[in-house]
Amino acid sequence: MVTEYGNYVGGEWTDSVSGETFEVRNPAESSEIVSRFQDSTVSDAESAIDTAVAAQNDWATVPGPERGSVLNQASQALEDRKAEATETLVREEGKAWSEAAGEVQRAIDIFAYYAQKAFDLGGVVKSSSGRDKELSTRQEPLGTVTLITPWNYPIAIPAWKLAPALAAGNTVVAKPASVAPNSTRILFECLDEAGLPDGVANYVTGSGSVLGDPLTTHEDIDGVSFTGSTSVGTSVAQAAAEGLKRVQCxxxxxxxxxxxxxxxxxxxxxxxxxxxxxxxxxxxxxxSRAIVHEQVYDEFIEAIAEYAESLDVGPGLDDPDVGPHVSKGELESTLDYIDVGKSEGATLEAGGEQLTGETYDNGYYVRPTVFSDVDNDMRIAQEEIFGPVLSVIRAGDFEEALALANDTDYGLSASIITQDLTEANEFLDRIEAGVAKVNEKTTGLELHVPFGGYKQSSTNTYREQGDAGLDFFTATKTVYRNY
Known part of the structure; x- marks a missing residue:
């Protein structure tokens, strides 16, 4: 029996007015239906927004420490359900067990972190230039905000948007990606268990093409926080900006x-x-790009190809090195890019094929892929693939390597592997990326530091996580008190 889940609106789990549902399938075993969710309509979205707006004033007057207490209890509730949440994430998204467990722990820690940050919200006192006057600022909630989140981190990203939004006193309408809505559902169940007042946080599932417009343009929405592709994010930012809403993509x-x-x-x-x-x-x-100095290029190619071939690929529940793609469409996109790389003249050093056989026939698997002899103007070096495909590019010296690294429309994360202090510092000064690392992988970021990118990786407005995560969800009021 496949479980059907509802929308969460006004503290109740409800069905869509459409009466329709959609299926979520296991990417490791596509014949398995994990669950069914509401195929919501514009009317459902508008109802959730109206509910959030109605709850906003009351939630904004709740003292910050009390809001933080709710977040802390939600963190504890998720901790109690960590194994269940991990399995749920693996079965809907395909991530390897250890990666999924780490992501669930990240959500637990994010809620605990912002539970404490809620104690510090308030403002600052400034010195007035006149006598008998007090001058200060106040941090106030933005109002009602919508959160549109992706499938690739289906519990961590919703957590790092939800927690600061609620800590700051906002009410929320969240829409998760349709291929992986289960993990976000668990977050809302934990908030409900923690005693979050009805209507403060609302959850609506369904197609982005249907729900995107009301969630970004509704007149009562004060802010929109989005994570996803550049093409969709650009559309979201433009639509929200028309109504002068605060937007973060x-x-x-x-x-x-x-x-x-x-x-x-x-x-x-x-x-x-x-x-x-x-x-x-x-x-x-x-x-997705390794830019390697020519002195070590051949050695690196041989070693990274061997590394890729050594990785175990399989169902996430078996905790392999690499799990399946989240969907057939994502698998096909990666395979198409592998064909593009071959046709562009890059040399396939490892992987490059869909995996088949007993374990793989009903899942979305591709062997980790390495291309050498890649020019930086090739499509595989410029376009986001979102699969396990690495392009290795030769550089003659540090200056060329840095120029190649910056020669992209994106600027999210970048790293350098070097023992040369001058190279390391030059890289940190000149790399065009929101996250810059020395002797580190490009992935991963601690939860108390800002996260965001440059160029087409971000709207370059507000960062996420840490204190910066609260900045987006608060408005600053300057206060004069003449006594």
Whole structure:
């Protein structure tokens, strides 16, 4: 018996007015239906927005520490359900068990972090230029906000939007990606268990093409936070801006790792390999380009190809190195890009094929892929693939490597592997990316520091996570008090 889940509106789990549902399938075994969700309509979205708006004033007056207490209890509730949430994430998204468990822990920690940050919200006191006057600022909730989240981190990304939004006193309408809505559902169940007042946080599932417009243009929405592709994010930003709404979009990446002659090649291969093939390459910060100095290029190619071939690919529940793609469409997109790489003249060094056989026939698997002899103007070096495909590009010196790294429309994450302090500092100063790392993989970021990109990786307005995560969800009021 497949479980059907409802929307969460006004503290109740309800069916869509459409009466229709959609299926969520296991990407490791596509014949398995994991669950069914509501195929919501514009009317459902508008109802959720109206409910959130009605609850906003009351939630805004709840003291910050009390809001933080709700988040802390939600964190504890999720901790109690960690194994269940991990299995749910694996079965709907395909991520390897250890990666999924790490993501669930990230959501637990994010709720706990913002539970404490809620105690610090308020403002600052400034010195007035006049006598008998007080001058200060106040942080106030933005109002009612919508959160549109992707499938690749289906519990961590909703958590790092939900937690600061609620900590700051906003009410929320969230729409998860349709291929992976289960993990976000669990977050809302935990908030409900924690005693979040009815209507403060609402959850609506369904097609982005149907729900996107009301969630970004409704007159009562004060802010929109989106994570997803650059094409969709650009449309979201433009639609929200027409209504002068505050908007935050984190989007794609084509992230480079530079490997210099002073690097330990084994360590460089490890950093690039994890960055490129971890989470099946389905991460906006994945290392999709390795820009390697010509002195170590051949050695690196041989080692990274061997690394890719050594990776275990299989169902996420078996905790392999690499799990399946999330859907047939994502698998086909990756296979198409592999064909593009071949046709452009790149040399296929490892992988490059869909996996078939007993374990693989009903899932969406591709072997981790390495291309050498890649020119930076090739499509596989410029377009986001969102699969385990690495393009290795030769550079003659540091200056050329840095120029190649910056020669992209994106600017999310970048790293360099070097033992040369000058190269490291020059890289940090001149790389055009929102996240810059030395001797690290491009993926992964601690939860208390800002996350966001440059160029087409972001709307370049507000960052996420840490104190910056609260900035988006608060408005600043300057207060004069003349006594």
């Amino acid at each position: 984190e989007m794609g990446g084509k992230n480079p790792t530079i490997v210099m002659p002073s690097a330990d090649i084994e360590e460089a291969v490890e950093a690039v390999g994890i960055g490129a093939f971890g989470t099946t390459g389905q991460s906006c910060t994945a290392a």
